[in-house]
Amino acid sequence: MSTDARGTDLFLEMLAAERAAAPNTLAAYTADLTSCEESLASRGESLLHASATGLADWMADMGRSGQARRTVARRLSCIKQFYLFLLREGLRADNPAAHLDAPRPEASLPHFLSESEVVALIEACAVSPEASEAKRRRGLVARAALELLYASGLRISELLSLPREALAGERQMLVVRGKGGRERLVPLSDSAREVAQALLALDAQKASPYLFPGRDPKRALTRQAFDKILYEVGLQAGLDPARLSPHVLRHSFATHLLAHGADLRALQILLGHADIATTQIYTHVQTERLKQAVESFHPLSSENVRQGEKTA
Structure with a gap:
């Protein structure tokens, strides 16, 4: 094994052991390291012996290739952590990434559905009683997941x-294991619990350890399989499937809670965000509400001025 490969392997092992990094996270870090390694190799350098200039050139290459600033910032974060790890482990005497600056992130607001669109999406899961058992189960899976x-x-x-046991009995809260293995409690609505328990009853003979079993009951439903279900339901609801994703529903959950007066700290806990700065992206909802309040009630707002002119 080359010295470079040993360094990256040790770094990835540390992420898995000390930070409980998920497989998808490790795969993303591996891709980031590979990107940097390939760029350095084209300049006659290696990851272990990279220079600050070589790393700066790699970042410049990403900018010229049109990669999103968020992607560049994420990759730089990985590389900074990598060289800090090498420094700590005595595999390097310096940190060539110490003075690299991440690009300013793009200001983007989360995409979300309106409340009526969410209702339409859930109602589109309904299947005729005369439909085949497979179609009725697919509709139940869709509704349970969306709710x-x-x-x-x-x-x-x-x-x-989620394991089957997560909805055992009359539990009002779900124990969820999130990023980094952190656990949190989230409330379970009556409607969501009822449809999930109906799915459990239908799948009882599968003896799967998961609430949403895949084709092989020993394994959970895959993300790709769920995406297909969401695509079909979106078409049934008359929504553009391009606007739909599981994360859009998560954004909708947060946006609608804030719109109805939820506290930002409570929302942080419900979403499982380690830092409230991550949750603050949803405050655009509160900003819009404030704008609407001023427009509706301030005596000098354009709306009230127009009303005054009509009654004059």
Whole structure:
């Protein structure tokens, strides 16, 4: 094994052991390291012996290739962590990434559905009683998943990994294992619990350890399989499937809660965000509400001025 490969392997092992990084996270870090390694190799350098100039050139290459600033920032974060790890482990005497700056992130607001669109999406899961058993089960899977995602703000990975026992009895709360292995409690609505328990009853003979079993009952439903279900339901609801994703439902959950007066700290806990700065992206809802309040009630707002002119 080359020295470079040993360094990256040790780094990935540390992420898995000390930070409980998920497989998808490790795959993303591997891709980021590979991107940097390939760029350095084209300049006659290696990951272990990279220079600050070589790393700066790699970042410049990403900018010229049109990669999103968010992607560049994420990859730089990975590389900074990598060289800090090498420094700590004595595999390097310096940190060539110490003075690299991440690009300013793009200001983007989360995409979300309106409340009526969410209702239409859930209602589109209904299947005729005369439909085949497979179609009726598919409709039940869709409804249970959508209600849980929207009622609890779960990530899709958290939803699909839910064990059957999560809904045992009359539990009012779900124990969810989120990023980094952190657990949190999220409330379970009556409607979501009822449809999930109906799915459990229908799947009783599968003896799967998961609430949402895949074709192989020993494994959970895959993200790709759920995406197909969501695509079909979106068409049935008359919504553009391009606007739909599990994360859009999570954004809708957060946006609608804030719109109805939820506290930002409570929302942080429900979403499982380690830092409230991550949750603050949803405050655009509160900003819009304030604008509407001023427009509706301030005596000098354009709306009230127009009303005054009509009554004059």
